Amino acid sequence: MGNFGDMAGNLGPPPAAHDAARTDHRRAPAVTVGVEEEYLLVDPVSRKLSPSADKVVAGACGELGDRVSTEITRYQVEGRTDPHTDLAALARQLRATRGSIARAAGRLGLHIVSSGTPVLGHPVPPPFTGxxxxxxxxxxxxxLDHEQSTCACHIHVGVPDLPTALRVSNHVRPWLPALVTLAANSPFWGGQDTGYASWRTLVWGRWPVSGPPPFFESQSHFEDLVGDLIATGTTLDRGGVYWDIRPSHHVPTVEVRVADAASTVDDTVLLAGVVRALADTALQETAAGRTPPRPEPEILRAACWRAARDGLGGAGIDLATRRLVPAAAQVDRLLDRTRPALERHGDLPLVSAAWARLRAHGTGADRQRAAFRRHGNPVDVVDHLIASTARAEDTAV
Structure with a gap:
């Protein structure tokens, strides 16, 4: 991987780990965070998907340049931010990005929605981008490609090299179920409630290289495994490694890919703050020589499934005890674990306020279902998503 160099070796603590552990972390440079969001295009009359991504991207690139692009289907547009150290600045750029794409869609008589899955229509098979x-x-x-009218939110956290990215992955992977819970925003598919808070998680999990990543013993373990997956045609290339956490193949980051596209910028910023705090906590634990928990892959996968099904209002699997516990309590534990990192970056007030709002009003999935319950009509869900996606007020910062 050209962006990470060719540093080989075991993934134990790096040299001078004890010196790093004694460093005053309040003086350490802030860890960067960036976001990729995918949006769906919908017709304002039918509220069904519109295959106009190429035209919307062409209309938005004058303002956004290469921070806007097409995706695998012509229903989808992707927007990207720059790397940021300040969550308030990230929030402002996310709002500006959504606004630019929404205006480009509006000039074509369309709207954008940010949801993990489309609510209405029959999106299988979709019209593909050339x-x-x-x-x-x-x-x-x-x-498998026929069901990819789904949208995710990918959080990129800056790391110096590939070995560091793999250490972060090992430390963060036990928290993937809590992140699925926090970001669930895809209960509907084809006009029907799937019974899942994150149906996108189930759709995406059908890919042969997806879901929670392995625990990596070393850089060579990662390189050999990815090489074998490519050689056997299980994935096209490094860009097709779709694990929920992966070293980015094109920028020097570790990429957390487990989340549904969030209906509001506030939800995206909450996720970005938590993921950065998790990665920063992983860096501190690595420097201190701490070994990450290593849940069995089968239990971790089961916990992600349970989180995708029940969301914030249900019960999740405690990976240590293998017992069911309230999902909200798992998120509380995640925030307690990352509190020092949130404080280091000045993110604790913002993240705490966003989590309080989420507990009071529900996740994106909960709010989609609330919109449906008003009249029992999925059209109301699309209208709710249109309004939430383009919301201009700055409530999180």
Whole structure:
């Protein structure tokens, strides 16, 4: 991986770990965080998907440049932020990015919505974006590509090299179920309530290289495994490694990919703050020589499934005891664990306030269902998402 160099070796604590552990972390440089969000295009009359991504991207790139692009289907547009050290600045850029894309869609008589799955229509198979890579994917993975009208939120945290990215992955992976719970925003598919808070998690989990990543013993373990997956045609290349946490293949970051696209910027910023705090906590624990928990893959996968099904209002699997506990208590434990990192970055007030709002009003999935219950009509869910996605007020900062 060119962005990370060729540093090989075991993934134990780096040299001078004890010196690093004695450092005053309040003086350490802030860890950068950036966001990729995917949006769906909908017709304002039918509220169904509109295959107009290429035109919307063309209309938005004058303001956003290469921070806006098409995705695998013509229903989707992706927006990206720069790396930030300040969550308030990240929130402002996210709002500006959504606003630019929404205006470009509006000039075509369309709206954008940020949801993990489309609410209305029959999105299988979708109209695909042209290009050799997507054609190769369709030839290789066939009907798996037919269900990819789903949208995610990817959080990128800056790291210096590949070994560091893998250490962070090992420390963060036990918290993936709590992140699924926090970000759940895809209960509907084809006009029906799936019974899941995050149906996108289930759709995406069908890919052969997806879900929680392995525990990596070393850089060579990672390189050998990815090489074998590519050689056997299980993934096209490094960009097709779809684990919930992965070293980015094109920028020097570790990428957390487990979240549904969030309906509001506030929800995205909450997720970004928590993920950065998790990564920073992992860096501190690595420097102190602490070994991360290593839950069995089967239990971790089961915990992610349970989180995707029940969301914040249900029960999650405690990976240590293998017993069910309230999902909200798991998120509380996550925030307690990352509190020092949140304080180091000055994010604790913002994240605490956003978590309080989420507990009071529910996740994106809860709010979608609340919109449906008003009249029993999925059209109301789409209208709710249109309003939430383009909301201009700055409540989180």
């Amino acid at each position: 290009g050799p890579r997507y054609a190769e994917s369709l030839a290789q993975f066939r009907a």
